[in-house]
Amino acid sequence: MRSWPVPEVPTLPGRGPRVLLHDTSSGGLVPVGPESGTATLYVCGITPYDATHLGHANTYVAFDLLGRAWRDAGLQVRYVQNVTDVDDPLLERAEATGVDWRDLALSQIELFRGDMTALSVVPPQEYLGVVEAVDLVSAAVRDLLAAGAAYRVAGVDGGPDGDVYFPVDSDVAFGTVGGYDLETMLELSAERGGDPRRPGKRNALDPLLWRVERPGEPAWDGGVLGRGRPGWHIECTAIALQHLGMPIDVQGGGSDLVFPHHEMGAAHAHLLRPESRPFARAYAHSGMVALDGEKMSKSKGNLVLVSKLVAAGVPAAVVRLAIVAHHWRAEWEWTDEVLAEAQARYARWNSAVSAASGPAAEELLATVRARLADDLDAPGAVAAVDAWVEAATAEPGDDAEAPDLVRRTVSALLGVVLP
Ligand code: 5CA
Numbered sequence: 561m562r563s564w565p566v567p568e569v570p571t572l573p574g575r576g577p578r579v580l581l582h583d584t585s586s587g588g589l590v591p592v593g594p595e596s597g598t599a600t601l602y603v604c605g606i607t608p609y610d611a612t613h614l615g616h617a618n619t620y621v622a623f624d625l626l627g628r629a630w631r632d633a634g635l636q637v638r639y640v641q642n643v644t645d646v647d648d649p650l651l652e653r654a655e656a657t658g659v660d661w662r663d664l665a666l667s668q669i670e671l672f673r674g675d676m677t678a679l680s681v682v683p684p685q686e687y688l689g690v691v692e693a694v695d696l697v698s699a700a701v702r703d704l705l706a707a708g709a710a711y712r713v714a715g716v717d718g719g720p721d722g723d724v725y726f727p728v729d730s731d732v733a734f735g736t737v738g739g740y741d742l743e744t745m746l747e748l749s750a751e752r753g754g755d756p757r758r759p760g761k762r763n764a765l766d767p768l769l770w771r772v773e774r775p776g777e778p779a780w781d782g783g784v785l786g787r788g789r790p791g792w793h794i795e796c797t798a799i800a801l802q803h804l805g806m807p808i809d810v811q812g813g814g815s816d817l818v819f820p821h822h823e824m825g826a827a828h829a830h831l832l833r834p835e836s837r838p839f840a841r842a843y844a845h846s847g848m849v850a851l852d853g854e855k856m857s858k859s860k861g862n863l864v865l866v867s868k869l870v871a872a873g874v875p876a877a878v879v880r881l882a883i884v885a886h887h888w889r890a891e892w893e894w895t896d897e898v899l900a901e902a903q904a905r906y907a908r909w910n911s912a913v914s915a916a917s918g919p920a921a922e923e924l925l926a927t928v929r930a931r932l933a934d935d936l937d938a939p940g941a942v943a944a945v946d947a948w949v950e951a952a953t954a955e956p957g958d959d960a961e962a963p964d965l966v967r968r969t970v971s972a973l974l975g976v977v978l979p
């Protein structure tokens with residue numbers, strides 16, 4: 561699937577330090593990416609309906625900061641992202657609105673591309689819909705079946721026999737991504753697309769790998785699996801293994817994906833490639849953005865869309881600046897004040913970098929680099945730029961190169977493009 565255009569990323573003098581990132585699995589900061597060569601990143605993509613809200617934008621900007629810090633440290637970045645373009649909520653929305661699910665997905669992916677372009681997010685090299693990857697995913701399910709790490713379940717309530725499930729007990733590392741206790745895992749499974757009450761499963765937590773065809777639902781030939789469609793977690797695992805190999809440096813997404821999605825995805829990978837475990841060296845989870853006191857989510861409908869803000873005349877760079885003013889792991893709320901503050905800051909920064917000269921900015925570049933290498937502390941980087949802007953406003957310095965260096969620093973590392 562086509563992704564979106566690569567934004568211009570200015571080059572900066574020197575190099576950034578090795579990046580440390582908070583890893584959900586170990587609960588601490590770990591160096592991510594190799595010391596030289598290519599770092600690999602998989603970030604879970606959208607389910608294409610009601611895109612792109614500020615929560616989505618926050619997550620993709622977070623991992624964009626990581627990619628930018630890696631490149632600034634001299635690494636190449638290999639980045640893969642999926643699109644969950646067949647899934648229950650998408651099919652339900654299509655049904656409810658009388659739109660073909662394929663058309664709904666295509667229109668939302670197009671919006672997402674436009675929003676990512678506007679927000680200066682560097683695109684993944686591989687951007688893959690599940691529809692394009694069904695053969696890959698069904699092959700992974702067949703491999704799990706052959707390895708004894710999958711089983712079929714009899715139909716219930718007149719449903720067909722043969723849905724395929726993954727026994728979580730088959731992975732000795734199961735539970736180590738999120739570190740949740742059983743009760744929490746059962747709750748989260750029920751809330752987030754699992755079916756802990758489905759009769760016939762060996763363990764209530766076992767996730768679906770292959771859903772055999774139901775009337776009126778899209779289905780593909782699965783060979784010995786029969787016609788059907790893939791379960792959610794195995795999709796991301798199969799795509800990541802095919803396009804990145806294992807272990808990947810960082811598996812990323814929002815914190816709502818820790819369990820079950822990333823826990824199950826890792827368990828699948830550990831059974832598919834036992835010799836290469838772990839699935840990921842680090843599991844990174846961005847914080848949830850809320851609106852009116854509740855997590856912004858498609859199912860609740862409390863959304864602020866990037867495309868609507870931009871259509872209302874807010875520069876996309878202001879939206880990006882509002883996002884990076886919050887730590888990537890923080891839970892925060894989108895409010896009118898957040899937007900107003902970003903607008904005012906953007907105006908101050910613009911005016912300072914448009915001056916003919918300013919205070920020397922080499923130290924600022926070093927500080928921004930250091931802040932970002934320390935668990936992507938973008939608010940720390942923003943504060944450092946604020947301090948330079950304040951100094952420049954109080955007393956225009958005589959460094960004629962400085963304003964342009966600040967403009968390039970902000971653009972290359974924070975992805976905030978000043979006009
Ligand atoms: N297609 C799956 C991943 S394979 C999915 O979760 N899609 S999504 O459209 O629901 O979310 C896309 C990404 O945005 C995920 O990484 C998710 O964790 C993140 N996300 C969703 N809602 C929010 C929110 N309110 N705040 C921050 N990130 C969010």
Ligand code: ZN
Pocket residue numbers: 603604605642796821
């Ligand atoms: Zn995913």
